[in-house]
Amino acid sequence: MSVRELVVLGTASQVPGRTRNHNGYLLRWDAEGFLFDPGEGTQRQMLFAGVSASAINRICLTHFHGDHCLGLPGVVQRLSLDDVQHPVHAHYPASGQEYFDRLRHASVFHDTAQIVEEPVSEDGVIAKGEFGELRARQLDHPVESFGYQLVEPGGRRMLPELLDRFGITGSEIGELQRTGALRFGSRTVTVEQVSVVRRGQRFAFVMDTRLCDGVYELAERADLLVIESTFLDEDAGLAEEYGHLTARQAAQVAAESKVTKLVLTHFSQRYDDPTKFYDEAKDIFGGDVVVAADLSRVSMPKRR
Known part of the structure; x- marks a missing residue:
């Protein structure tokens, strides 16, 4: 039986907390596993979540800030340690090649994993397979950043x-x-x-960015939108300054883009009450709103 769900491995932003690890998200999409933005501690979070290294088929990095990529060395080395036989494709901004190289070979280990590097340099379709199409769109952040969209063909x-x-x-x-x-x-x-006609399902992953065309293009008619909401609206000025979104902005994107289920994540450590993110988003967006928590699972909505 096919399974489509998001396994949340971490939900913090720059600084992890007692209950929030750095970023990490595994999308189970039938027989494929997409690991997005493995931050520091991802390998251990996978253990807690019951996710094996063999479940990973693709690694997608949005950008090279540490909270989105410092877990990559542990994940790559675990692929070798567990003798994962299938190739694992790695997508990341081409401008950060030197950082990927350092993370890929961060320490001495017996390197047997088949890592297929596929750097992203422009918008468009970056991979095709039985899962459909994996697309990338550039976002607006102080460093080059790409969001990802998974589109299943219609049938x-x-x-x-x-x-x-x-x-x-x-x-x-x-x-x-x-x-x-x-x-x-x-x-x-x-x-x-x-x-x-059966419309294919869509998944969108949007991390560190200000509002821009790329955000809306990725979110368009997504069945499941995972999107950063680092700040609350009361700190909208900080969000704009540092290249982030508020929960209200994320909800506005979801409403205008006809999203089915909205998952908020990447929370600043300055906030200790997650219900405020829910309330702010729900005031704008009438669909399902999930405030992501570490080690939680979010199912794909039923087909429209």
């Missing part, structure tokens, strides 16, 4: 009552899905006659 959902009406059963259903049409004597039945 069709077969309707049993219409299949029955046309007498299509067994292997004929699969053949109809593959070929698009079946001929019965002088009659032709098309797949459109017995199915409805």
Whole structure:
């Protein structure tokens, strides 16, 4: 059975706290695992969350500030230690190649992991597979930063009552899905006659940034939007100065972009009451709002 869920490994921003580790997010997408922004301590958080290194197929770094990448050495070395056999693709801003190189080889270890480096230098589709398309969009932060969007291709959902009406059963259903049409004597039945369009699901990951076009492009019609909300609206000036979002801004993006479920994360250590983030976002966004907590799991919404 396929599983689509977000495993939250860490939710702090620059400084971790007693209950919040540095960033880290594993997206389980059927048979694929996407690890986003592994901050310091990610390897240990994976242990607590019951996530093995073999669950990782792709690593996506938004930028090279420490709270988003200092866990990379431990994760890479764990891939070798656990003898993970499949290749792990690494996406990161090309401008930070020297930092990736240092993190990739931060200490002496028996290096056997198959790390496929795929630096990102511009907006667009950066990978394709059974999962669909992985896209990147540049954000607005003091250092170059990219957000990521996972887009599943659309398909069709077969309707049993219409299949029955046309007498299509067994292997004929699969053949109809593959070929698009079946001929019965002088009659032709098309797949459109017995199915409805099934929209592919979308996931978006937006970290350190001010409001910009890239934020909205990534969030557009996302079923699940994971987005930084470092500050509350009362500190909007600080958010703008340091290149971050407030919970209110994140909620506004979600509302305007027709997002289904909004996940707030990357919280400044200056706040000790997470309900304030929820209240501020819920005042703007009418959909599901989740204030992320370390080691929690957030399921993908049901298909629209």
